[in-house]
Structure formats: C-alpha cells, structure tokens
Amino acid sequence: MKTTIITIGDQEEEVKLFVKKADGDINGLKEYIEKEVFRKRKVTGYKEKEIVYLDYAEILYIDSMNGKQTIHSTQGEFFTPKRMYELEDMLGLPMFRISKSVIVNLEKVKCYVPCANGVMEARLLGGDSVYISRRYLKSVMQRVRGERV
Numbered sequence: 690m691k692t693t694i695i696t697i698g699d700q701e702e703e704v705k706l707f708v709k710k711a712d713g714d715i716n717g718l719k720e721y722i723e724k725e726v727f728r729k730r731k732v733t734g735y736k737e738k739e740i741v742y743l744d745y746a747e748i749l750y751i752d753s754m755n756g757k758q759t760i761h762s763t764q765g766e767f768f769t770p771k772r773m774y775e776l777e778d779m780l781g782l783p784m785f786r787i788s789k790s791v792i793v794n795l796e797k798v799k800c801y802v803p804c805a806n807g808v809m810e811a812r813l814l815g816g817d818s819v820y821i822s823r824r825y826l827k828s829v830m831q832r833v834r835g836e837r838v
Contacts, residue, residue: 713834717782724781732776734760734767741767745780749815750793761817787811787829788822795832 704722708715732748734741747762753773760767769776777786783795793811802810807823821829 721781724778732760732769732771732780734762734769736765736767743767745784745794746796748780748784748794749797749813749817750791750819751776751784752792752819753790761815763815782832785829785832787819787825789824791819793819801833 706715706719731742731744734743741764743760743762743764747764749761749763751758751760751769751773753759758769758771758773758776760769771779773786773790773792777784777792780792784792785795787793793813797814798811799814800812801821802812804810804820807826809821809826809829810818811821812818
C-alpha cells in the first residue's frame with residue numbers, strides 16, 4: 690500500500706483514504722484516526738504510592754465496581770480516577786465495552802463461551818474471565834468478526 694506524509698505547518702490535519710472497498714478493517718482504521726487513538730494509547734494507573742503508565746497492550750480488562758475503576762493488566766491491578774466512558778474513548782480499539790461495568794482488550798480474549806440467559810463468557814489469556822452482557826453481545830460479536838459497529 691502506498692503511503693505519503695505531507696507536512697502542512699499550522700493548517701488543520703486531514704487524512705484521505707483511497708480504498709477499493711470500505712470493509713470492517715477500513716472502518717476500524719477510520720475510527721482509529723478520527724479519535725486520534727494513536728496519540729493517546731497510555732493510561733495512568735495507581736497502586737498504593739506507585740504511579741504507572743500502562744500501554745493499552747498491557748491491559749487485559751478494566752472493570753468498575755462501587756465507582757472505582759480497576760485496570761487489570763499484565764503488571765497487576767491498578768486504579769484509575771478516569772470514568773469508564775473516558776477510558777473507552779481514550780483507548781479506542783481493541784479496547785471494547787462488553788457490559789456497563791467492563792471494558793475488555795479484544796486482543797487478549799482466548800475464546801468465547803456461550804452461557805445461560807443470552808450472556809457470553811470471554812476467557813482471557815491471563816486466565817481471567819469476564820462476561821459480555823446481552824445488551825452488548827451483538828456489537829461485540831460484530832467487532833470480533835471485523836464488521837462495522
């Protein structure tokens with residue numbers, strides 16, 4: 690694929706994609722660029738007196754319980770004062786909301802297992818499991834298949 694970068698100084702940045710067909714991957718790229726995810730792929734985590742900058746690739750999932758957001762990562766568990774919607778917007782794909790209180794890194798899911806009542810379990814590479822609620826199941830499965838959500 691041909692790529693060209695032109696420096697424009699103080700003008701507004703613009704990206705044009707010339708594609709044969711707009712599929713799920715291209716739409717994902719468009720979303721990635723529009724949200725400027727490439728500029729902000731780290732989140733600050735706190736653990737006692739330790740402050741850590743976590744790259745999205747280290748994050749397994751983020752959950753919210755009693756108003757506290759916990760980042761479960763390859764380095765352990767950390768807390769963040771950011772709200773779930775802020776984390777979801779900030780991190781972008783492959784981080785994806787699977788329930789009202791959980792955002793999962795889709796790249797860290799080992800397999801999906803159907804459960805009772807229309808809920809699905811996502812088993813993660815680290816051994817943890819999280820549950821995809823019925824409300825989010827359709828959009829999660831579309832994203833997993835590479836379709837536009």
